[in-house]
Amino acid sequence: xxxxxxxxxxxxxxxxxxxxxxxxxxxxxxxxxxxxxxxxxxxxxxxxxxxxxxxxxxxxxxxxxxxxxxxxxxxxxxxxxxxxxxxxxx
Numbered sequence: 834x835x836x837x838x839x840x841x842x843x844x845x846x847x848x849x850x851x852x853x854x855x856x857x858x859x860x861x862x863x864x865x866x867x868x869x870x871x872x873x874x875x876x877x878x879x880x881x882x883x884x885x886x887x888x889x890x891x892x893x894x895x896x897x898x899x900x901x902x903x904x905x906x907x908x909x910x911x912x913x914x915x916x917x918x919x920x921x922x923x
Contacts, residue, residue, distance in 0.1 A: 845889040849903040859909035861886060862893050894922040 839853035848855050865873060875883055892898040893909070899920025904910045 843884040843888060845885060845892050846898070846901065846903050848885075857907050858882070858886065859889065859893070859904065859907045862890060862909050863912070863915060865890075893919055896920055896923055 837851075837853055839848060839851075842848050842853060847853075875886065877883055892901070892903060897920075901920070904916075904919060909915050
């Protein structure tokens, strides 16, 4: 089933729950985590998904979202180590 295109949605969980069209960018989590950078500056023009990316990262790491199914079927979920890491940081 094709998802609808949501314009202006910035909540990763809402996008996944409502099956809104989403281009999987969860690989960013793996690349960012493995780079071990102390500081990350994300600069992009307007409407490039900065807030959505931060929402995705928050919902991946935060214990508040532990056990949710938002990441199932996405790139990050293919690796067992990252599945165990999801929802383990306060």
